[in-house]
Amino acid sequence: MLDLQPPALDxxxxxxxxxxxxxxxxRSRNAEIQNRDSWKFERRQHFEEQNDPSRDALTRGDWNEALRLLEEERDDIRQAVRADAGRGSVFHRVRIVEEPLTPYVQWELHALRIQAECGRRIRVVRAERxxxxxSGGPLPEVVVLGGATLYDIAYTDEGVPDGATRYEDPDVVQGWEAFIARLYADGEDVRSYVERSVAHLPPPQLSMGAGD
Structure with missing residues (x-):
């Protein structure tokens, strides 16, 4: 069990x-970061991505097209990584996984592997951790930008993005940053996890009319 707990988000x-x-x-706050890292904690096992051609292909059941479109994003990802590096900033991401994987997470892990191959720092942590x-419900989806701003990202029950609550209290921001950093330190690189546990899986089977 973790000996570090994140602050409650009131x-x-x-x-x-x-x-x-x-x-x-x-976007505005992220662009202003200089010489500070950022952290993302991703807990939900299903999201409804919007305006994402690869995600749309997954929804249609066209797995090969979904993977092909992910490959086309490499240049944009490398450009974003170089921009972060130019500001002295690294964006770290922790992805919580439950097995068996939902169709969304199976797809997303392929996307995250590509991001990692392009220089993103991404690690996987099992839900049991x-x-x-x-005990009071799943942990929230959180992004900490540059040690100064925390976003508790909101979603509808269906997984559609629904804005966020912004926090700037140093104790809250730094507490969550330390929590995510600890998970990251204990996590597994997404590339090795995908190679071992995901790459061999058959295309995900979506329920009719559902995303997971």
């Missing part, structure tokens, strides 16, 4: 941002 201590506000707020901390 919505009354944050600022609720609609999706139309959250995205430009995130954090489950002792979830």
């Amino acid at each position: 919505p009354t201590r944050g600022v609720r941002l609609l999706r139309s506000v959250y995205r430009p707020d995130f 954090v489950s002792p901390l979830e």
